[in-house]
Structures are given as C-alpha cells and as structure tokens.
Amino acid sequence: MAEFDVDLFVIGAGSGGVRAARIAAGYGAKVMIAEEFRVGGTCVIRGCVPKKLYAYASRFADDFEDAAGYGWTIPQKPIFDWRSLVEAKEREITRLSGIYRANLERAGVLVEETRATIEDANTIRLSEGGRLIRARTILVATGATPMLEPDIPGLQFAISSNEIFDLERLPKSILIIGGGYIAVEFASLLARLGVQVTMCMRADNILRGFDEDMRTGLRDALTHCGVTFHFSTLPTRIEKGLNGKRAFFSNGTEGLYDEVLLATGRKPHTKGLGLGKAGVALDESGAIKVDEYSQSSVPSIYAVGDVTNRLNLTPVAIREGHAFADTVFGNKPVIVSHKKVPTAVFTTPEIGTVGLSELAARQSHDIVDIYQTSFRPMKAVLSGRTEKTIMKIVVDGKTDSVLGVHILGHEAGEMAQLLGIAVHMGAKKADFDATMAVHPTAAEELVTLRTRSARHSR
Numbered sequence: 001m002a003e004f005d006v007d008l009f010v011i012g013a014g015s016g017g018v019r020a021a022r023i024a025a026g027y028g029a030k031v032m033i034a035e036e037f038r039v040g041g042t043c044v045i046r047g048c049v050p051k052k053l054y055a056y057a058s059r060f061a062d063d064f065e066d067a068a069g070y071g072w073t074i075p076q077k078p079i080f081d082w083r084s085l086v087e088a089k090e091r092e093i094t095r096l097s098g099i100y101r102a103n104l105e106r107a108g109v110l111v112e113e114t115r116a117t118i119e120d121a122n123t124i125r126l127s128e129g130g131r132l133i134r135a136r137t138i139l140v141a142t143g144a145t146p147m148l149e150p151d152i153p154g155l156q157f158a159i160s161s162n163e164i165f166d167l168e169r170l171p172k173s174i175l176i177i178g179g180g181y182i183a184v185e186f187a188s189l190l191a192r193l194g195v196q197v198t199m200c201m202r203a204d205n206i207l208r209g210f211d212e213d214m215r216t217g218l219r220d221a222l223t224h225c226g227v228t229f230h231f232s233t234l235p236t237r238i239e240k241g242l243n244g245k246r247a248f249f250s251n252g253t254e255g256l257y258d259e260v261l262l263a264t265g266r267k268p269h270t271k272g273l274g275l276g277k278a279g280v281a282l283d284e285s286g287a288i289k290v291d292e293y294s295q296s297s298v299p300s301i302y303a304v305g306d307v308t309n310r311l312n313l314t315p316v317a318i319r320e321g322h323a324f325a326d327t328v329f330g331n332k333p334v335i336v337s338h339k340k341v342p343t344a345v346f347t348t349p350e351i352g353t354v355g356l357s358e359l360a361a362r363q364s365h366d367i368v369d370i371y372q373t374s375f376r377p378m379k380a381v382l383s384g385r386t387e388k389t390i391m392k393i394v395v396d397g398k399t400d401s402v403l404g405v406h407i408l409g410h411e412a413g414e415m416a417q418l419l420g421i422a423v424h425m426g427a428k429k430a431d432f433d434a435t436m437a438v439h440p441t442a443a444e445e446l447v448t449l450r451t452r453s454a455r456h457s458r
Contacts, residue, residue, distance in 0.1 A: 014041020344413030352416030355404030367397030
C-alpha cells in the first residue's frame with residue numbers, strides 16, 4: 001500500500017489554488033483539490049469579476065446623460081432593473097466556475113466539492129463521509145473572509161460583501177462602514193445606480209496606503225456623485241425596525257438606512273482548518289507564516305494567496321501558486337516579488353497605480369521629484385461633465401528612476417497594467433520623455449509631462 005494517496009492536496013479552489021493544482025499536475029503529480037463553496041474562489045464568485053460587472057452597469061447612468069452632448073436624444077428616462085443584473089451576473093460566474101472546473105479535470109486534478117481540514121502534516125479529512133486523504137504535500141489556498149467589525153450590538157443586521165451581490169432588491173439607501181477599496185468600489189457603483197450612499201470610517205480619509213492626491217481626488221469625485229462621508233466616525237450600535245436599520249454613531253448622530261454594509265476589510269480564512277493541530281505557525285492576524293517559497297513552519301505544508309496576508313491581490317495569488325508548483329514539483333525554485341505590483345481600484349473614476357506613493361518615496365529616498373498634472377478628459381468637453389483626470393509620476397531625483405505612477409481617471413486600471421511593465425523593468429523618467437505620444441489620448445500626458453511640479457529632499 002502506498003504511503004500517500006496523492007502527491008499534492010490543495011485546500012481551496014480559488015485563483016491561487018487552481019493555478020497551483022494545474023501546474024503541479026502538469027509536472028506529473030497526482031493532485032486532489034477541495035472546495036467547500038464554488039470552484040473559482042472569491043475573485044470569480046463574489047469578488048473581482050461580479051464587482052466589475054456591476055461597476056460597468058453603474059456607468060451607463062453617466063453614459064446616458066453624456067449622450068446628449070454628442071447629439072443623441074434618449075426618448076425616455078432609462079429604467080434600471082436590479083434583478084436582471086443579478087441574474088446576468090449569476091450566469092456569467094456560473095460559466096466561469098464551470099471553466100475553472102473543466103480546466104482542473106482536463107489537467108487530471110481530482111476535484112472534491114466539500115470542506116477539507118488538516119489532521120496532521122500529511123493528512124486531510126474530507127467533511128463529506130469523513131474520508132482521510134494522505135498527501136505528500138499540502139497547499140492551503142483558502143483566501144480571506146470579510147472582517148465583521150466593529151463588534152457592536154446589532155452587528156447581525158449588517159451584510160458583508162459576500163451577500164451584497166445577491167440582494168433581492170436594490171436598497172434606496174445604504175450605510176457603508178469602512179474606507180478601503182471594497183468600501184469605495186461599492187459606494188461608487190451603488191451611488192450611480194441611484195442608491196443614497198453614506199460612508200463612515202475610523203480614518204480621516206479613504207484608501208489608506210494609496211497616494212494622497214489619488215485619495216483626495218477620488219473622495220471629491222464620490223462626493224460629487226452624491227456619497228456622504230462621516231470621517232473619524234463609527235457606529236456604536238445598529239437596530240432593525242419596520243422601516244429599515246438605524247445606526248447610532250460615535251459622534252452622537254444617527255441615521256436610518258435600508259441596508260448596512262460592513263466593508264472594514266478581510267482577514268485570512270484559517271479558522272477551523274486544523275492548522276494548530278498540525279503545528280503550523282500563524283501571525284497575529286491569523287495568517288499562515290511562510291518563507292519566500294511559500295513554505296510554512298511545517299515542511300510539508302505550504303500556503304499561497306490572501307491566507308498568507310502578503311499582498312492580497314488575485315494576480316499575486318496566481319503567481320504564488322504557479323511559483324509553488326514550479327518550485328516543489330518542477331524542480332525550478334521561483335521566488336515571487338511583491339514589489340512594483342500594479343493594481344487598480346474600480347470606482348468611477350478608476351485609480352490605477354504601480355510603485356511607491358509620494359509619501360513612501362519621500363520616506364525612503366533622499367531626493368524625490370514629482371511630475372503631476374490634472375486635466376479635463378476629452379470626453380467631458382462636449383458632455384459638460386466636470387470630472388478631472390489626475391496623473392502623477394514619482395521619480396528618484398538622484399538616479400532619474402521612476403519609483404511610482406498614479407492615475408485617477410477613465411481606464412486608469414488599463415494604463416496601470418502597461419505602466420507596470422515599464423516600472424518593473426526600471427524605466428527612467430528620460431525613457432518616458434523619449435517615448436512618442438499617442439494623440440489624442442489621456443495616456444499621452446504620461447510621456448509629455450516634462451515640467452517638474454515639486455522636489456523633496458530629506
């Protein structure tokens with residue numbers, strides 16, 4: 001009888017786990033993967049994909065208004081149907097989940113749709129039937145789960161980002177607790193769908209950790225589209241009545257809302273997995289501690305993605321999963337760099353960013369040059385919209401290396417992806433200047449921005 005049933009057992013069939021399983025199987029490993037919810041994970045089922053579909057839906061409100069400036073006449077006021085959007089979203093994520101599963105099966109991976117927990121360094125227990133699986137290597141890729149905070153009376157009356165995609169009806173009003181990217185993305189799309197949005201948060205501004213000008217610019221844009229902010233304020237209790245949910249705030253005020261959304265962040269999904277039983281070390285947030293090769297304190301157990309709380313982005317989880325499989329089963333040790341990673345916030349307008357913010361650059365470099373511009377995008381000229389695009393290039397004043405690029409505006413996420421290549425390769429400001437512009441585009445500002453806005457020395 002063989003000592004192990006499989007070479008690799010993956011807990012969690014999200015983006016990172018699926019990629020690791022497929023690549024490991026490609027190297028000839030016998031692989032089994034377990035998923036207790038739906039194959040595809042947070043990104044596909046209740047994260048990135050449905051969120052952006054909803055963001056697209058919300059932007060039609062602006063498009064209908066803008067059309068008049070370009071000679072179009074809309075015969076009557078457009079009517080939005082929330083249930084039609086929810087059903088269309090469900091069809092798409094079901095299709096994608098099916099593709100993920102088919103790709104796993106095509107690679108020869110055995111898929112178990114049940115909860116899996118760790119018994120010891122090499123043993124997995126499947127909830128369905130209590131079956132035990134012996135694995136030479138275990139990979140934990142369970143991602144993260146909404147953080148249900150602040151812990152206040154009536155918290156059970158609030159919903160998280162897991163539930164908001166499938167509400168029976170679109171609320172007329174909503175309180176969003178939190179100021180991170182999940183909070184602002186939902187605030188942006190719901191406001192454009194006609195919801196009265198109020199945001200409250202512990203901080204004095206949204207999007208902690210992002211460049212300050214992007215934070216301020218987006219805050220102003222959200223305010224312009226009707227979002228109300230309560231900074232340095234949190235609810236102290238929530239009560240549910242016949243007319244909605246009443247929130248009482250730390251500043252002594254109160255408000256009545258159809259829904260209350262908790263968007264105070266996500267935490268590693270490690271509770272109840274049996275990690276302590278196996279001796280796997282966790283940090284103070286509950287994340288699995290791993291080395292540069294994603295190996296935990298137990299040699300046979302690895303972890304990738306949000307469950308490690310390194311850099312919680314879907315493409316990072318995918319890269320980590322691929323690197324794990326290359327390292328462990330392909331005999332090609334790969335270390336994933338978590339620096340200079342491009343990312344986007346899919347609000348309207350979007351934020352696209354890569355590299356250091358101005359503040360981070362000033363804290364780590366002796367001389368920092370800033371090249372910044374703000375302008376009205378071309379589309380807004382005829383529509384009459386007052387929106388602004390903001391672009392900022394952060395440069396090392398000694399070496400001319402581009403340390404970071406930050407954009408607030410239409411298609412900023414698309415620009416960030418391409419900028420990520422240049423910044424990753426170590427482009428200098430002179431390389432930007434030597435690149436021919438594509439006219440007329442917003443992105444051309446990045447290569448025609450020659451006048452320094454500021455220089456900071458420490």
